Amino acid sequence: MQQLLWAILLFVFSQNSVAFDPLDPFGNITIKWDVISWTPDGYVALVTMNNFQMYRHIMTPGWTLGWNWAKKEVIWSMVGAQTTEQGDCSKFKGGNVPHCCKRDPVVVDLLPGVPYNQQIANCCKGGVVSSYGQDPSAAVSAFQVSVGLAGTSNKTVKLPKNFTLLAPGPGYTCGPATIVPSTVYWTKDRRRKTQALMTWNVTCTYSQFLVSKHPSCCVSFSSFYNETITPCPSCSCGCHNKDKCIKSGSKRATSVGVNTPRKDNEPLLQCTHHMCPIRVHWHVKQNYKDYWRVKLAVTNFNYRLNYTQWTLVAQHPNLNNVTQVFSFDYKPLVPYQSINDTAMFYGMKFYNDLLMEAGPFGNVQSEVLLQKDKNTFTFKQGWAFPRKVYFNGDECMLPPPEAYPSLPNDAKIEAITISAIVASVIWLIHLFIW
Numbered sequence: 232m233q234q235l236l237w238a239i240l241l242f243v244f245s246q247n248s249v250a251f252d253p254l255d256p257f258g259n260i261t262i263k264w265d266v267i268s269w270t271p272d273g274y275v276a277l278v279t280m281n282n283f284q285m286y287r288h289i290m291t292p293g294w295t296l297g298w299n300w301a302k303k304e305v306i307w308s309m310v311g312a313q314t315t316e317q318g319d320c321s322k323f324k325g326g327n328v329p330h331c332c333k334r335d336p337v338v339v340d341l342l343p344g345v346p347y348n349q350q351i352a353n354c355c356k357g358g359v360v361s362s363y364g365q366d367p368s369a370a371v372s373a374f375q376v377s378v379g380l381a382g383t384s385n386k387t388v389k390l391p392k393n394f395t396l397l398a399p400g401p402g403y404t405c406g407p408a409t410i411v412p413s414t415v416y417w418t419k420d421r422r423r424k425t426q427a428l429m430t431w432n433v434t435c436t437y438s439q440f441l442v443s444k445h446p447s448c449c450v451s452f453s454s455f456y457n458e459t460i461t462p463c464p465s466c467s468c469g470c471h472n473k474d475k476c477i478k479s480g481s482k483r484a485t486s487v488g489v490n491t492p493r494k495d496n497e498p499l500l501q502c503t504h505h506m507c508p509i510r511v512h513w514h515v516k517q518n519y520k521d522y523w524r525v526k527l528a529v530t531n532f533n534y535r536l537n538y539t540q541w542t543l544v545a546q547h548p549n550l551n552n553v554t555q556v557f558s559f560d561y562k563p564l565v566p567y568q569s570i571n572d573t574a575m576f577y578g579m580k581f582y583n584d585l586l587m588e589a590g591p592f593g594n595v596q597s598e599v600l601l602q603k604d605k606n607t608f609t610f611k612q613g614w615a616f617p618r619k620v621y622f623n624g625d626e627c628m629l630p631p632p633e634a635y636p637s638l639p640n641d642a643k644i645e646a647i648t649i650s651a652i653v654a655s656v657i658w659l660i661h662l663f664i665w
């Protein structure tokens with residue numbers, strides 16, 4: 232029944248949108264322009280970027296927003312952000328030179344710690360925006376722009392066109408700006424409301440396939456009931472970088488400069504057979520009468536990147552009965568009211584929300600205790616393994632079903648629970664060596 236529902240939902244949604252994520256069907260980034268005043272030659276707008284995606288955040292080096300002016304507009308000034316180039320402002324004589332004269336301005340956030348007179352609320356975070364599921368209050372970024380040589384009323388103003396969003400890399404497609412009902416602002420005591428003079432919205436959606444034809448993470452499995460460790464499929468993330476990778480423990484892996492990020496964010500990977508920057512490991516650790524326990528580990532194989540505010544999403548039918556999650560923060564995701572099988576995990580602030588670069592500290596781990604639903608629970612046929620796994624909003628490659636650790640024939644689970652200890656040891660070795 233559930234499978235059928237999923238199939239129908241998938242079909243319905245995939246018909247009308249390319250960038251559709253079944254685990255976050257309503258996720259998008261919305262950019263809203265509120266005109267807050269008209270000026271003699273244009274307007275002042277408050278631009279707010281809201282990340283409505285449950286588990287896809289914008290990490291360092293942050294967002295870059297571009298658009299094309301419809302006419303010959305210029306940007307007189309900005310607060311809380313800046314354009315990356317001024318462009319040719321030579322026709323402006325005298326003291327008053329615009330901040331940017333380009334027809335296609337490209338805007339970036341300011342870094343934290345700029346003087347107060349250059350800040351506005353929700354600005355100056357180096358372009359880092361949290362996912363909505365992780366922290367709704369930090370899932371917003373804003374700046375103010377003063378536009379000149381533009382329309383000066385809601386009849387003459389022309390909306391900017393061709394919005395582009397890098398967050399920080401490619402993947403987002405933005406729709407056209409559309410006029411929406413003016414934003415309403417309430418005073419603090421909620422006794423008076425004011426409204427923007429005019430508001431338009433732009434919606435941007437994410438598609439993993441615009442980034443790369445290969446996944447960016449893979450999943451490996453193990454269990455207490457079978458000694459086999461099911462590795463990530465070979466070349467999960469494409470083996471095109473194989474000649475540039477670094478052998479773990481080699482001289483080069485510990486040399487100075489390996490960890491220096493590059494301007495183009497090109498990764499420098501540790502050599503593995505999967506060649507993924509991220510591996511997620513799902514270990515079925517223990518079996519109790521009414522509960523079972525899963526161990527989760529995420530390993531970073533990129534020497535040049537620390538993952539800040541990382542997120543992990545897993546889909547499994549028993550995630551409707553999570554009893555306890557150790558050392559990760561956890562939130563159930565229920566995009567379709569009737570199906571509760573998806574969980575989002577993320578690091579605890581100041582404890583493990585930073586997944587360090589490849590090396591001895593490049594991993595984070597947790598355990599999840601689940602209550603069995605007696606009608607569906609089984610260790611047979613790989614049921615105990617996840618159906619889908621996402622890291623930072625990108626879907627990870629799973630092993631093929633025939634490779635899953637299988638239950639030994641007619642063995643009693645209770646009897647082999649003892650071997651859980653052995654399996655854990657193997658698992659630990661696996662974590663540090665592979």
Ligand SMILES: *[C@@H]1O[C@H](CO)[C@@H](O)[C@H](O)[C@H]1NC(C)=O
Pocket residue numbers: 257258259260261283434
């Ligand atoms: C964008 O996301 C919000 C919040 O989930 C949703 O209400 C809105 O309909 C979405 N917009 C589009 C165009 O999908």
Ligand SMILES: *[C@@H]1O[C@H](CO)[C@@H](O)[C@H](O)[C@H]1NC(C)=O
Pocket residue numbers: 261262263279280281411412432
């Ligand atoms: C415009 O964007 C804001 C968020 O920035 C959202 O609350 C509002 O619903 C959007 N309006 C429409 C019509 O999509």
Ligand SMILES: *[C@@H]1O[C@H](CO)[C@@H](O)[C@H](O)[C@H]1NC(C)=O
Pocket residue numbers: 299300301392393
């Ligand atoms: C927007 O992009 C399209 C296609 O890239 C281009 O033809 C058009 O001129 C652009 N619009 C503006 C106002 O630059």
Ligand SMILES: *[C@@H]1O[C@H](CO)[C@@H](O)[C@H](O)[C@H]1NC(C)=O
Pocket residue numbers: 385386410428429
């Ligand atoms: C433009 O402003 C006039 C009044 O100044 C208002 O009646 C009208 O609804 C506004 N139109 C839009 C599209 O906001």
Ligand SMILES: *[C@@H]1O[C@H](CO)[C@@H](O)[C@H](O)[C@H]1NC(C)=O
Pocket residue numbers: 490491492534535536537587588
């Ligand atoms: C990762 O973070 C640590 C601690 O903040 C820092 O020392 C290291 O240089 C960072 N590595 C990269 C690749 O940015």
Ligand SMILES: *[C@@H]1O[C@H](CO)[C@@H](O)[C@H](O)[C@H]1NC(C)=O
Pocket residue numbers: 550551552553554563565571
């Ligand atoms: C979904 O399952 C989680 C984990 O047991 C639970 O906390 C949450 O209340 C459930 N949500 C719904 C809507 O059933």
Ligand SMILES: *[C@@H]1O[C@H](CO)[C@@H](O)[C@H](O)[C@H]1NC(C)=O
Pocket residue numbers: 551552602603604605
């Ligand atoms: C969790 O499992 C218990 C025991 O099987 C069951 O009674 C309960 O309804 C389950 N909760 C959910 C949200 O499915």
Ligand SMILES: *[C@@H]1O[C@H](CO)[C@@H](O)[C@H](O)[C@H]1NC(C)=O
Pocket residue numbers: 457458459633634635636637638639640
């Ligand atoms: C463990 O799982 C593998 C892969 O499914 C299977 O080939 C093997 O027979 C299993 N081992 C035992 C002892 O059942």
